[in-house]
Amino acid sequence: MALEAGGYAEKLGNRYEANWIAYQLLRLLQEKISYVTVEPIGDDEVGVDLVIGNNDGSYEHHQCKASSGNNEYWPLSKLHSSNILKNASFQIGRGATEFHLVSPLSSRIISDLSESALNSNAMPFDFLEHQVKQSQEREKCFRSLCEYLGLCVESEEDVRKAMLFLQRFKIIRYDLNKHSLTELEDKASSLFSGSSTKLVQFLKYYPVEYSKLRNKITANHLLDDLKKAGFVARGIPEDQRVLSVVDNLSKEFDESIQPFLICNQLIKRKELDYIIESLTETPVTLLRAEAGVGKSSLLLELHNYLRERGAISVPVRLDRRNPEDNLDTYGRALGFPYSPPLSLSALSKHSKVVIILDQLDAIRWTGAHSNIALHICQELIRQTIALRKEGADISIVLASRDFELNEDIALSSWLGSISESLHAVILSTLDEEIVDELVSPFETYSLLSSVKKEILKIPLWLGIYLTIAHRTQTAPSFNNKLELVKNFWDD
Known part of the structure; x- marks a missing residue:
């Protein structure tokens, strides 16, 4: 030509x-x-x-x-x-x-x-x-x-x-003609709703307009920029693209926690920095705490932090997504083509991948199937550790209540067996400065009894306290947790 x-x-x-x-x-x-x-x-x-x-x-x-x-x-x-x-x-x-x-x-x-x-x-x-x-x-x-x-x-x-x-x-x-342009627009239309012409135009000049020249462009980064530019991914029945599965799990995780946040906001926790450091050092990070201290909200904070920095965060709540049968079957139940670590392995060569398993303690309460659920979690972590040894940038974060970690012999024994690949982060109660700022519109935190102070440092009880206070525009009267719950239901 x-x-x-x-x-x-x-x-x-x-x-x-x-x-x-x-x-x-x-x-x-x-x-x-x-x-x-x-x-x-x-x-x-x-x-x-x-x-x-x-x-x-x-x-x-x-x-x-x-x-x-x-x-x-x-x-x-x-x-x-x-x-x-x-x-x-x-x-x-x-x-x-x-x-x-x-x-x-x-x-x-x-x-x-x-x-x-x-x-x-x-x-x-x-x-x-x-x-x-x-x-x-x-x-x-x-x-x-x-x-x-x-x-x-x-x-x-x-x-x-x-x-x-x-x-x-x-x-x-490859010909540059009307047919090839139509083919591009058809591909774009199958993936995103709205104007396929605008999407193709966006992609043509994306590396220049978004300063991506000389850098590896991954699907994860490109999808984030497309969302910021207002493009909406199309829901595809039985879509097995890994990042589509990750996006669905992310929405599910966010929707399960966001409505229950204290004052509809995430409270920054210092333990986030410890987890981030652990992700670099070890394949497995265990977040442990007493009930109600805010493990799930901290994991949501971690999830948001990772996504903002271009990492692939894969959050799963085990109390809602109970592992059954075997790891490949469980992966398919989540939407992956097979086990989650192996499905994500290709992406982990060029992007940081973090699998988040919230509510690990929930598998103890799955009745006769608890041993199967535990075995699936063990296999998931074994695969993650193996991929990490092969050079993949993949990590896993587990969260569990202290009670189960102390009382469940099978769970504690297994975690002990992988101690060389695991780092534990203990989530403490809220700092008094944070609690003081949140209750200050209703009463002076420093004047409360030591018992009340300790109760309000636990996010679960602080959330109940503030719900009552915002509804009644006055500080609830209580001396213990039981009275605080009674006030909540009476209100």
Whole structure:
């Protein structure tokens, strides 16, 4: 395809690359790939517009070329003079799984040789004798390719290198036309409600407008920015995309705690800093406290903190999502394709992943199935620890009441067995300064008896106190917890 010279050709080239970026970002949102880097830096920059991270850990280097001068296809000589062969050879030599030349134009002879290299017996001279020398055209092309790559066809090792190049060098046909734009908009419409045209336009220029050039763009980060920009994800029946499952669990967790917060707000707890530090140091963090001290609200605070910083937080309340059967079955019950840690493992290669299990003590009260529930939790944590040892950035936070940790022999014994991988954080009662500020509109905290002070330092009882106080616009009269509860029901 011959383009007009000058500024028009440059603008069309930029449009072409922008469309390819939007196409890859839609694949990212579909979780078909794990990350996209636009305009990489360092050695990755050589002859490369995008780096694509695959879910299996491999990666591809993409170069976009909307034209080949006045040619209707890619001659080998033009691939050489444009430094495409040189750049592709450099990236493949560095370990790129594949180098993709993305273009509306093809190269039949390169595609044919690549197909032969992929279907060879891996013996260089057999490939040369029986697959390359089938025709004078193929042999001439292969010899020219070797010459351009600085390889000698008489050397077995050099022919092996040429075979590797052909196996990893791909020319991907991608046309910039009405059909390709419609395809982009259809993909966008299947994922988000509203104007698909606006979404595609957003994706085209997202790396530039949101300062994401030279950075790994993950689906998690992209989804957050899309939400902030006002785009609404479409509910898809039986959607097994991992981040969609995470989003649903997040909403469920938030809705189960938010209505019961003291004065409809999260009270900052100093133990949050201890948990954050523990996430870096150990695979498993155990949050323990007496009943009513605010474990769930602290976990919500942690969940919000992680999401604000681009981490993937996966909160599950075990009192509402009781583990049954086995870990894979439980994962599917939550919405994952299989066990939660393994479902999240690909994401943990490029983003921090934290699984939050609230109400661990609840599995003790599942009757005859308590042993199965405990076994599933044990397996979930074993998988998390194993992934962490393999280099995955994944952690787990458990929360339980002290009573169960002290009284349940099976639970305490198991936690003791993983002590080397576990750090415990003890959640204390509220600081007096916080309580003083909250009760000050109704009475002076410092003038209360020591018994009342201790009661109000426990979030559960402070919440009941403030509910009564806000309703009656006066401080409730009480001397113990029982009287406070009676006032609540009488009110």
